[in-house]
Amino acid sequence: MKPARFAYLRAATTEHALEALHQGGGEARVIAGGQSLVPMLTMRLARPALLVDIMHVAALSRTDDDGARITIGAAVRQRALETRDGLAQRQPLLAMALPWVGHMQTRSRGTVCGSIAHADPSAELPLVLVALGGQVHLLSRRRARRLAAEEFLTGMMVTARAEDELIEAVSVPAIRPGTGYAFREISRRHGDFAIAAFAAVADERGVRLAVGGVAAIPMARVLPTDQALGDALDAFAWDLDARDDLHASARYRRELVRRIGGDVALEALRDQQARAVKEAV
Amino acid sequence: MSRHGPAVLDAGQRHPVRFTLNGRTVSGEAEPRMLLHDFLRHVLGATGTHVGCEHGICGACTVQIDGAPARACLTLAVQADGAEIRTVEGLAPAADRLSVLQEAFRTHHGLQCGFCTPGILMTLDALLRERPDCGEAEVREALSGHLCRCTGYAPIVKAALAAAEALRETDHA
Numbered sequence A: 001m002k003p004a005r006f007a008y009l010r011a012a013t014t015e016h017a018l019e020a021l022h023q024g025g026g027e028a029r030v031i032a033g034g035q036s037l038v039p040m041l042t043m044r045l046a047r048p049a050l051l052v053d054i055m056h057v058a059a060l061s062r063t064d065d066d067g068a069r070i071t072i073g074a075a076v077r078q079r080a081l082e083t084r085d086g087l088a089q090r091q092p093l094l095a096m097a098l099p100w101v102g103h104m105q106t107r108s109r110g111t112v113c114g115s116i117a118h119a120d121p122s123a124e125l126p127l128v129l130v131a132l133g134g135q136v137h138l139l140s141r142r143r144a145r146r147l148a149a150e151e152f153l154t155g156m157m158v159t160a161r162a163e164d165e166l167i168e169a170v171s172v173p174a175i176r177p178g179t180g181y182a183f184r185e186i187s188r189r190h191g192d193f194a195i196a197a198f199a200a201v202a203d204e205r206g207v208r209l210a211v212g213g214v215a216a217i218p219m220a221r222v223l224p225t226d227q228a229l230g231d232a233l234d235a236f237a238w239d240l241d242a243r244d245d246l247h248a249s250a251r252y253r254r255e256l257v258r259r260i261g262g263d264v265a266l267e268a269l270r271d272q273q274a275r276a277v278k279e280a281v
Numbered sequence B: 001m002s003r004h005g006p007a008v009l010d011a012g013q014r015h016p017v018r019f020t021l022n023g024r025t026v027s028g029e030a031e032p033r034m035l036l037h038d039f040l041r042h043v044l045g046a047t048g049t050h051v052g053c054e055h056g057i058c059g060a061c062t063v064q065i066d067g068a069p070a071r072a073c074l075t076l077a078v079q080a081d082g083a084e085i086r087t088v089e090g091l092a093p094a095a096d097r098l099s100v101l102q103e104a105f106r107t108h109h110g111l112q113c114g115f116c117t118p119g120i121l122m123t124l125d126a127l128l129r130e131r132p133d134c135g136e137a138e139v140r141e142a143l144s145g146h147l148c149r150c151t152g153y154a155p156i157v158k159a160a161l162a163a164a165e166a167l168r169e170t171d172h173a
């Protein structure tokens, strides 16, 4: 199939894009990498009147690292972040998860913020955003606001973004001393969407395990690391309210949460210990 | 340019699109909704790029946009305006000579019907340029973005690794 008709605007500045979104209301739509939107246009699941291309706005193409936070602009492609010098040292979880986002042929176009905006329940980047306690920076002609990942992601492909709002950037805390990270994904083939994906962060507060692909949005919980871990994982698995679908049964997904979820939590703890040793020398 | 910047390209009307195709400047007209593969094939007559699923899954339409492999079917022609595009037509160094990678596909039977081949070549060409030392795992990961119904992939992997080795040797020579 071919897309239905729409108009196209290549925005030159952020203000230019915001003005077009303001004027267009629900009929205008941002196009970033197009890796999720263009298939929806082709299948006519989306019928916007105007597409606002933000990829040529220089101000949105930056990744800033101020030591404490890494802020990723709306026009930063997944591949650009994946190949950024020192990413694995500055935020290991992003470096671990990015190779799992689709294929090299989609990461070359797709953006980090576009994946957050799309809010697919199996997507890796929303999972990482939840695991790290990241923020979504929203901007419109009316206001600027920042939402925590969990406030932004409200349901399966549903977010708190208003029609005239642009995700200007997303930000995550940079690596902190004494913190460990782990990531694992279960899918049929590399590049497929996850049947279940796990990201864990171990720090002085304990291990926080985030699970994607099971509930409508990625969910995180702090888990005990003693013999109570098994029961806590079992309760978490049930609370995620897993669905049956073409790819896997709900029961299989719960079992993945119990087994792989537990492994990933422990892996983050081991990573924390290994990094502590390295930091000590 | 309007007060705020470039003007809106109206729906249902054709607009000029210009980019570099395999080193040559080309231009044509496209409605905003026209996808890059249709622009290449129907407007420019460059039919080397194939089209399968038209929603990003099969990899048949893969071209290089500004040096990186990407799906033509997930790119609007108007988005490609000003870009540098490379397609399978740009691989052979001369009309009667294949590239090292293409020659390796011939030697190792890396194709049967050839439907998937242009896309796979564009991915592997970029991979071998970026990662001259790449091994089997990287080749297989890059190929995960392509479907081939004929070969079972093993001969494609073999061809890619042979081409990588041949390219490394010519670099050392």
Ligand SMILES: Cc1cc2nc3c(=O)[nH]c(=O)nc-3n(C[C@@H](O)[C@H](O)[C@H](O)COP(=O)(O)OP(=O)(O)OC[C@H]3O[C@@H](n4cnc5c(N)ncnc54)[C@H](O)[C@@H]3O)c2cc1C
Binding pocket: A029, A030, A031, A032, A033, A034, A035, A036, A037, A038, A074, A100, A101, A102, A103, A106, A107, A109, A110, A111, A112, A113, A114, A115, A117, A118, A120, A122, A123, A124, A125, A165, A166, A167, A168, A191, A192, A193, A194, B055, B056, B057, B074
């Ligand atoms: C074959 C294939 C496999 C894939 N596999 C995976 C996978 O395994 N994991 C995964 O996570 N993704 C996967 N994807 C999707 C991923 O490639 C997309 O890049 C991502 O989901 C969307 O990013 P984008 O920049 O391409 O956004 P677009 O497609 O341009 O936009 C997606 C949506 O977000 C909105 N949007 C985009 N940017 C903004 C912004 N800054 N502000 C407000 N709204 C915005 C758009 O209006 C649209 O509704 C796959 C895609 C394909 C084609």
Ligand code: FES
Binding pocket: B050, B051, B052, B053, B054, B055, B056, B057, B058, B059, B060, B061, B062, B071, B072, B073, B074
């Ligand atoms: S035709 Fe583009 S990926 Fe199948």
Ligand code: FES
Binding pocket: B110, B111, B112, B113, B114, B115, B116, B117, B147, B148, B149, B150, B151
């Ligand atoms: S050679 Fe026929 S699809 Fe690959």
